Amino acid sequence: MQKKILIACTDADSASQLCRTFTRNGHATHIVRDDADMLLEILENDYLAAIYDLEIPAGGGLKMVRILRTIRPKLALIAISEEASTEFGGRVMQEGVSYFAVKPLNFAAIENTVLRLLE
Numbered sequence: 420m421q422k423k424i425l426i427a428c429t430d431a432d433s434a435s436q437l438c439r440t441f442t443r444n445g446h447a448t449h450i451v452r453d454d455a456d457m458l459l460e461i462l463e464n465d466y467l468a469a470i471y472d473l474e475i476p477a478g479g480g481l482k483m484v485r486i487l488r489t490i491r492p493k494l495a496l497i498a499i500s501e502e503a504s505t506e507f508g509g510r511v512m513q514e515g516v517s518y519f520a521v522k523p524l525n526f527a528a529i530e531n532t533v534l535r536l537l538e
Contacts, residue, residue, distance in 0.1 A: 421447040422537050425469040427457040428499070429476065433524055437470060440530050446537075454478045461491055468495035468533050473502075473511070484514040495536035497529060 428434040498516045518532045
């Protein structure tokens, strides 16, 4: 059975690379570019994992993470950001994300983390 992964990322190259990575592993992926589309996808489909760019323009950032945790508490949620400070990373992890990645992305680390979380 294909496991569904949602990618919410404004950087088209990163989103495409993530999509290719998980498609190659036999998973179904979908890319969105804003919070509204992400919420609709999460509500309408049974995603097991989501990768969320905290810098989506006009996005909710950590507020969106809290919303996702409320509506899908078991969702494997990976947050990505340009902010690399330990303080910010700690705040993100406190919101219940499964993994926090800093840009530029280490695609292999994200792939390994998501595949481990989906086992």
